[in-house]
Amino acid sequence: MAGLATSFGSGAMTNPINDVNDSELLFLTGTNATEAHPIIGYKMRQAHRRGAKLIVIDPRRTELAEEADYWLQIKSGTDIALLNGLMHIIIKEDLQDKKFIEERCENYEALEATVAKYDPEYVSEVTGVPVNILYEVARLYATTKKAGIYYTLGITEHICGVRNVMSCANIAMLTGHLGKPNTGVNPMRGQNNVQGACDMGALPNVFPGYQNVNNDEIRAKFEKAWGVALDGKVGLKIPEMFEGANHGTVKAMFILGENPVLTDPNSNHIRSGLKKLEFLVVQELFLTETAEYADVILPSASFAECDGTFTGTERRVQRVRQAIVPLPGQANWQTLNQMMIRMGCLTNYKHPGEIWDEMASLTPSMAGINYERIDKDGLVWPCPTCDHPGTPILHTATFSRGKGLFQGIEHVPPGEMPDQDYPFLLNTGRILQHYNVTTPYSAGIMTLWNEEYAWVNPDDACELDVETGDRIRVSSRRGECSSKVRVTDRVPKGMVWMSFHYTASQTNAVTSHILDPTSGTGEYKVCAVKVEKLAS
């Protein structure tokens, strides 16, 4: 998000999901849509079968990689080199959109100077992609009118995640594939309301609607509405909070509906931080690994028990409706409201619609959205007034920041690569049937998919003397876990791939401690591990 916000001024999907339908070229990088975003994956497949070209960049042979016109099996963590290489060819062959660059963007010289160094031979060596394929893909993307980039965590979960994103922005600006239907740079959000949580200001630097906490005018507006003085200093990000907890500067925490022990990288560090807190409150559906550390657990109501809204990846605000009585006896907004009242904030909300309206009154980009308007189909922000139809495509006339910002970005190798002691590269992700941490509580799903299978290439399997179904121990410099093996050539030699859905195989005890320095995102996609066969 920080990446696109820097390049464009707004960190969200630029185009709507249904733009996939009429695309002529889908450029997918670091996304396994048929498993992680199945409905979008269906649409991509349909578009491809109707004739759209499909380019898939992924070290794993995903389902869409199998069908793609071009599958670029890059070495993990070489996205910037690849994109720079493609831009190098586009400029060399004079295929860039000069009018768009001239009128809509700035700092082009910096990009040109940087990508000049990324000649195809060098890029081929770094990424493992043959030179002729680099040429073909660069020409195809630059010369296809309706060409959109789609990515997910394969781009962001790297030490250079933000720079990967800015490289995607660079190539889209270079070719003018922005601000028009069926184009754009489209990060597909992995969670039902990750877009909304960002939009609501669940971030240390911004109030709702990405309004900076260190802007005096904006802070004055919120101070007036909330009736208190507010701090103008940017707060702590998650990794900094746990750093603070470990060092004794953060003493108390409230954790709402997250399970960092299972899902955050380098979980032993999270556990030790939680242990050191003087007071921890966790509001959760289940007694999770994180909740075990709490001093007080507040039971949560699920999505089926509360009225409210979620904002999907395409910025569409949609209704969520109470279908059954909350199992804990009250909805989450009531619990949070009661906690606020007990601490002196006396606003007594009667219905979530009132909470939305208060937020919208302070947030220009959502001021035109209310429950009545989104009763059936939802609205896509920015939607500044009640007669505004919403904005499915961003940056049509100008970028949110004015001009699109080109940046010269150099290739950064992953923070930890395989070596003699830890010779395998561990890559992680989601599988179709599971979703981080709630699906294991759905009996039907657990009947068929109830344990981890680490993917191992057949060549490696021979050397390790393992077959599908055998057990292995996967360990890194930070921790270890065990798993069954699936022998498959969907992963390249030297790579082990695991999900992180199962309590019995805590992959994130192993994953890297290295973070993107700007966003604080963990490098889940690359770390060095060793693999040992276990007696079955």
Next chain:
Amino acid sequence: MAVATVTIDGMTVQVPAGTTVLDAARSIGIKIPALCYDPDLSSVGACRICVVEIEGSRNLPASCVTACTDGMVVRTDTPAVAEARKAILELLIANHPLDCMTCEKSGTCLLQKYCYEYGVSSSPFQGDRHEFAIDDDNPFYVRDMNKCILCGRCIRACEEIVGRSVLDFSYRGFNTKAGPFMDTPIRDSDCVYCGSCIAVCPVGALEEKKMIGKGRPWEVEKVRTTCPYCGTGCVFDLNVKDGRIIGVTSTDGDVNGRFLCVKGRFGYQFVQSGDRLKTPLIKKNGEFKEATWAEALNLIAGKFKETKEKYGSDAFGALSSARCSNEENYLLDKFTRAVIGTNNIDHCARL
């Protein structure tokens, strides 16, 4: 765009050239029965129930695969049309278990609906009947091919919408059967249990296992909501009876239409899991003890105030949630910034 003017049952309508007679008729409110037709899928003209009379045509064409031409005159309600449809229904139910009283589909079954409309209660045709084994050796589907009318919607949905082509017709003639390659049970196939086949099945051949026996359609309240899994924003109906969720069914989301994935369609069970926390818990001597809301909230308010006074506001941190609603996130945001007085709030957007 070229336009065709057609007259249907005496009403004149202009439609874009290429529009089918069925779509043109439905656009002006004329009802034509259809079993194999589905607006989200290609049309195959298999079931023939949508036949109409067209002036100048020697037979009764299937309206779902007949394009309107300029000046076309169509009749949908003649005795010949009614007789043909009735005969098609009689042929279909000649080999169909007429167990509507216990069939899960009763009330939403198109075969039942059309038999009702055309007064067909039994078949004059007597012959062999299928005795297929029911395929229910999986947690999600019950596939009773004895009820299948071979409309092929499930096959087309699997191929055209989901792109997996797990299903197709096996065998020939009377033995024709819709199902996975080599007629294996679904569990042994490459099926990903997205339930699209169930969403399009017009009869009781494909059912959600967990919904069987849980309630009749008219007893169920459908609550339109947004999926709690990935960020696509699929919309579906939670089916509620007697205060309990009995399943998820398709509706008409802008993004997903009627289609979902295994998580959206079958992942709701966590809501009513026996493992859910229902009362606040306070840890005493290392063990969680049940507490009232008042006890828990008073303790929390007291402790957070104490932390703030003793160490300052910045000794507090809040993790909000990408799973929770906008309203919940806004409240925690306001709580952290306005009540505690720190900007230490974040969530897993960076995961």
